[in-house]
Amino acid sequence: MLIKIREIPALGLHLEVPLESAIVADALAGRDADLGASQVGVVLSVTRSDEEVLVRGRLIGSTILPCARCLAEVKVALEAPIQSLFVPAARAADEEAEDEADYLPHDGVAVEIGDLLRGALILAVPMASLCRPDCKGLCTVCGGDRNQKDCGCRVAFEDLRLASLKGLKLNSNQ
Template identity: 40%
Template sequence: MNRDELKIKFEDIPPEGLSLGFEDQKGDLIKDCYPISRPIRAKVHLQRWGIDVKVTGEVETEVKLTCDRCLKEFPFEIKGRINVLLEPRAVLSRLKEEVRLTKEDLDVIFFDGITVEVDEVVREEILLAVPMRKLCKETCKGLCPICGQDLNEKSCECKPAFKDSPFAILKKLVVSSR
């Protein structure tokens, strides 16, 4: 995949729009954030909308996430729709709230008004699709904070001591801050 081919000049987008698809085998687009277990495939359509560019399409891949509780790696499938409006940064200063409201179904991203960075748009959509709370499963029991046993596999002997440990207080704090 050549990322330069995904930098599209605004003036090169024909009136009827421009469709393109690409495959990122190695996951270069998000390699600084997550490894992938399936290639990133994306199809996008660029449409000029005055001085804006509307980008629609879809992206799919599977990323490898680390469970927040048990620290095991697990695959997470991403199938996202892309529905983004690129607005020239220069418009930002005179952007009124009413304008925003009419576009509330779209994500608005700012660009320099000259080059549409399709790779960046797709990257952004993938990263947005990754959940904040990464759990291998909702019911993951996590690791024992004392002995490190994966409590999904078997329980350990630390449990009686757990109540008196500093972690008990921590646990309370976590619960009450929710």
């Protein structure tokens, strides 16, 4: 996504655009997201002063990810702030070394915000999504969804744990 620097008006540019599907696919790669159900857009204000271009705004959207425990579909809201200052490529390397701030290079003609938006989306996706806070997940023995039915394997597991606790107690009493 290119923004031509000379086309940025003195009062700045206001952009409300959907993210290119290639960027969305790239940022969500490996997350098992439902790309067809993903909607991601950005609201940006782009301003320039001399040779610097400031891009500020936020990314908003939603996607569908598998529950980390039971693999059910979970609709996840996506939101991330965006802020980067584009400076001429020759300066970008120096600024980066001096400052922690987010400086990105431009070639004097246009700023490429694709990488910036991809990075914002990667940050916006939660590390693990749950269909509900108390999701019981899949049974490790039979693979059944323990939210749907009690397959019985769980009882065996709890009996085992209880037995070992009782064992400890007996030992400490002796």
